[in-house]
Amino acid sequence: MIDESNEIEPLGSGNPPEDADRIPTELASSEDEAPAKPADPAVFEAEMNPHLDSLYRNAMRLTGNSNDAEDLVQDTYLRAYRFFHQYQPGTNAKAWLFRIMNTVFLNDYRKKSRQGDQLSYDELEDFYLYNKLSEEALSKEQSYNMANPEDVIVERLGIEEIEDAIRKLPGEFRETVALATMEDLSYQEISDVLHIPIGTVRSRLSRGRKLLQRALWQVLGKTDPDALGNGDD
Amino acid sequence: MAMTEFAIQTRPVTVLNFDTSMANDKDNEAISSHLYEEAETFDYYSCEEAVKRLNDYLDHELNADERADVVKHLKICKPCLERFNFEQSLVITIKTKVKNLCAPPELKSRLSSLLHRP
Ligand SMILES: [Zn+2]
Numbered sequence: 001m002i003d004e005s006n007e008i009e010p011l012g013s014g015n016p017p018e019d020a021d022r023i024p025t026e027l028a029s030s031e032d033e034a035p036a037k038p039a040d041p042a043v044f045e046a047e048m049n050p051h052l053d054s055l056y057r058n059a060m061r062l063t064g065n066s067n068d069a070e071d072l073v074q075d076t077y078l079r080a081y082r083f084f085h086q087y088q089p090g091t092n093a094k095a096w097l098f099r100i101m102n103t104v105f106l107n108d109y110r111k112k113s114r115q116g117d118q119l120s121y122d123e124l125e126d127f128y129l130y131n132k133l134s135e136e137a138l139s140k141e142q143s144y145n146m147a148n149p150e151d152v153i154v155e156r157l158g159i160e161e162i163e164d165a166i167r168k169l170p171g172e173f174r175e176t177v178a179l180a181t182m183e184d185l186s187y188q189e190i191s192d193v194l195h196i197p198i199g200t201v202r203s204r205l206s207r208g209r210k211l212l213q214r215a216l217w218q219v220l221g222k223t224d225p226d227a228l229g230n231g232d233d
Numbered sequence: 234m235a236m237t238e239f240a241i242q243t244r245p246v247t248v249l250n251f252d253t254s255m256a257n258d259k260d261n262e263a264i265s266s267h268l269y270e271e272a273e274t275f276d277y278y279s280c281e282e283a284v285k286r287l288n289d290y291l292d293h294e295l296n297a298d299e300r301a302d303v304v305k306h307l308k309i310c311k312p313c314l315e316r317f318n319f320e321q322s323l324v325i326t327i328k329t330k331v332k333n334l335c336a337p338p339e340l341k342s343r344l345s346s347l348l349h350r351p
Contacts, residue, residue, distance in 0.1 A: 041348040052344070056336035070340050077344050126284055130319040150322040159330045180292055181324055182331045187294050205288045213323075 039084040047087070048080060051094045054183055058098060061166055061178050062105050072109055076101040095189040098179065102193055129153070129213035156220055165215035173208030180205055181212075275302040282306070283313050290317065291324050 055076060059069035080087075080100050087096055125131070133149035166174055175194060179185045180201075191198045276282050283306040289295045290303050307314045 045345070045348065049341075052341060053332075053335045056340065057331060057334050060334070066337075070337065073336065073340060074344060074347070078347060081348060126287075127316045127319070129323065130316050149319050153323055154326050157326055157330065159333050162327050162331055163334070180288075181327055184328070187292065202288065205292075209288065 035085050039081060041081075044081055044084050047089075047093050048077070048097060051097055052077075054094055055097055055101060058101060058178065058183065059105075060163070061174055062101070063109060064167060068109060072101065072105060075104050075108065079104060092185075092189055094183065095185055095193055098183070098185070099193045102175075102195075124207060124210040126210070127213075128210060129217055132217050153216075157216065161216065161219045164219045165212055168215040168218070169208060169211050173204055173211055176201055176204040177208035177212055181209070277302070277305050277309065279306070280310060280313055283310070283317075287317065287320060291320055 052073070055073050056069060059072040059076070060066065063069045063072055076097065080097055083100070087093070130149050133152050137149070137152075166178060169177060176190060176196075179190045179193060180187070185193065187198050187201045190196075190201045194201075196204075283303050286295060286299065286303050290300065295303065307317055
């Protein structure tokens, strides 16, 4: 007997991995809940293809290289197609896709992925980048034509620098920061995608954005001896 | 910098030395949707109160009243205003620039053929 109301698959049997609590249960295991009749490809594409670039970017951030990223997008896309009947029209398709990608990634890719560089967690100051850029401007005695920190980042931050900096973040911060900052997901949607409470979304964002600012300062070619140690001025 | 322009400048130092305890995952696990039920106690002169709401402000997670509270502080505190504006530009810059990275066309056509295969 199949209970049609039950859209949540149990996690596969066997011993749970050490952090099984982080692995979401739906869409996690075998194929047997896919409908006998596949979805209309045209309908699926119309709904999902606008988000392919976002999916690819997210896959790049998760895997760190374009080969794995392409594979991850493909696995995610095909899984989404198979489970398209579970998608609720009118909800955020991008968040739905990200949730599937996160599940696929945790199940199949995580072991292969590299960790971000270790960054110090203590002494995370607010407005780090603003403060650094302001200090820099002052030290250059450009008092009359002082570079506005906002102009500096618009000019000097390219896509390479941004992606480099994001890659330096530890995984859990990287995801949360990226989804909120780059992909316009609401905190509730991020909570759904990553299966973490909203309070955790907030605390990771708070810490993650501070880490991101340090990393941005680093990739902008600034070597700050305090950046990885104590930032106490 | 020009902090003297504003008469009401109670404690500019707190802008830079804000308590980071908020950033502790464990402490916040239990807190759910709204951190700020006590909005009526919002201290408009407190930089700390405003900075605590920075991310929610940037990400449009504040309701109208909560947002008005923050804006009220920004109107009387130029250092916070400058910093909030900077953070907003940073987010917008990042958002705009990363959009230039797209999925490779070959990947898109491969996905299409996989979907339409007999
Ligand atoms: Zn202030």
